[in-house]
Amino acid sequence: MAIYIYSDRKSLAAELVAFAKQEGKESVILAMGTPAEDFQGCGADKILEIGSGPAENYSKALADYLKKHTMELLLAGATLRGRDVAARVAGYMKAPLCADVHSIIGDAGDYIIERMMYGGAVNSRQKLPSGGVATVSSGCFEATSGQSVVETISLKEDLRVQLLSCEPVVRSGEDLSNATRVVSVGQGLKQQEDLALIRQLADAMGAALACSRGVAEERRWLPVEKYVGISGNILSPSVYLACGISGQIQHIYGVRDAKIIVGINNNEQAPIFAASDYGIVGDLYEVVPALIAELQRSL
Ligand SMILES: Cc1cc2nc3c(=O)[nH]c(=O)nc-3n(C[C@H](O)[C@H](O)[C@H](O)COP(=O)(O)OP(=O)(O)OC[C@H]3O[C@@H](n4cnc5c(N)ncnc54)[C@H](O)[C@@H]3O)c2cc1C
Structure with missing residues (x-):
């Protein structure tokens, strides 16, 4: 069973591929809103090219797809968009979700994760079963590299909410x-x-x-x-x-x-x-x- 990976940041996707390899699982990067070639070099076994719309628009269709393909895990980079997609897909799949994980390791068919709680005052260990969803912070794994096979599938985009415009916020002062x-x-x-x-x-x-x-x-x-x-x-x-x-x-x-x-x-x-x-x-x-x-x- 494959570990499916979604991240709008390439470096984080490559880190999650490293985790899948560490667990001896097939790694599949989901290219949604980003062309498949942008994820070449991350070392995944496969890149699934899904569509060019905003990633969250594919959540329902992706959940249906993953239900049919019995996934091991869905891991999303803990970015704003990654959290959004993971929460939607987990909801549609009725799958368990662990958010903002900073450590994850296989444990006899399940996964032991660690995450901060209460504003960083507590480090919590939790068990996530196979078939679960997690958002993972950057820096947990050494990124892998390598080329991947690309497969294109067509998933229905939910267009009920439409993007009208997108303008960068002008920030004042130094970064x-x-x-x-x-x-x-x-x-x-x-x-x-x-x-x-x-x-x-x-x-x-x-x-x-x-x-x-x-x-x-x-x-x-x-x-x-x-x-x-x-x-x-x-x-x-x-x-x-x-x-x-x-x-x-x-x-x-x-x-x-x-x-x-x-x-x-x-x-x-x-x-x-x-x-x-x-x-x-x-x-x-x-x-x-x-x-x-x-x-x-x-x-
Ligand atoms: C869910 C949640 C999220 C939050 N997220 C954030 C966050 O991201 N960032 C954040 O900053 N806060 C956050 N807060 C608020 C946080 O809990 C504190 O209330 C806030 O950080 C306090 O700000 P402060 O230290 O500037 O003010 P205060 O708590 O009022 O402290 C002022 C300090 O200045 C000292 N002081 C007063 N006069 C002088 C003086 N003349 N010389 C030297 N020292 C003096 C006082 O002794 C005091 O310690 C969050 C709270 C919640 C509930």
């Missing part, structure tokens, strides 16, 4: 995902004008500016694409300096892969210190100017 240093500000900042102070520190460090969710969503002092955390940006900078941020788990989840976390907070009990490599207990209105002066002096 946080590539920043190696990030200075982030929380609701410990008293007023919007004081952002200038935090910007000055970011400039002195050659860092990008980010914030907690409250600063973006509630106070609207910075655009929402600037906030860090489980529902915002997930970053892995070399240095993350948190100014006036309490350090709740939902925020820290977004920088759990940062190399060095520095917390500045006037409450020594603030959770940010438990997550920090270095902590400064103090008023950010005193600490930040002192840091800027020190950085400028050493230039």
Whole structure:
């Protein structure tokens, strides 16, 4: 029985192929919304070219197809679209679904998966039976390579919801995902004008500016694409300096892969210190100017 793979990111598809090979199963990449040739090089046994419409439009027809072809598993890359497709197909198939898995391994005909829960506070182990569906995060397996046989099938596209237009969102400011240093500000900042102070520190460090969710969503002092955390940006900078941020788990989840976390907070009990490599207990209105002066002096 084959492991079927859907991902709108080629690199993630190649990682999921590696898992299928590790389990000694046939691997079949589902090319929906992306031409089959885009997945050449991922090393799958087969690429099923299904259609050029949005992947989610094939969910019902794909579920019917997979029911007839007794699949071992359907694995989708844990991207926005992968989650969407996996949930729809699992629903139509009445199949069990495990979301955002970061580890999966075969176990006597079933699969043991691990996934984070409660904003990363708990690592949960679950058993997914053969015939199940999972969305899998990137980085779990070493991507394979190699050419695949292409087979074209025709599945009916559900056109009840139609795409009218699609325009890129214009993002303001620098791209946080590539920043190696990030200075982030929380609701410990008293007023919007004081952002200038935090910007000055970011400039002195050659860092990008980010914030907690409250600063973006509630106070609207910075655009929402600037906030860090489980529902915002997930970053892995070399240095993350948190100014006036309490350090709740939902925020820290977004920088759990940062190399060095520095917390500045006037409450020594603030959770940010438990997550920090270095902590400064103090008023950010005193600490930040002192840091800027020190950085400028050493230039
Ligand atoms: C489902 C869910 C998802 C969420 N997702 C996210 C997310 O993705 N990202 C996110 O950020 N949050 C998220 N949150 C909100 C999160 O739980 C926290 O409420 C939020 O991160 C708190 O923001 P903050 O630390 O800026 O503010 P606060 O919690 O108000 O903390 C402000 C901190 O500043 C300190 N402070 C005050 N004055 C000073 C001063 N003068 N000098 C130094 N320190 C000072 C205080 O001691 C305090 O620790 C989520 C919550 C839920 C329920």
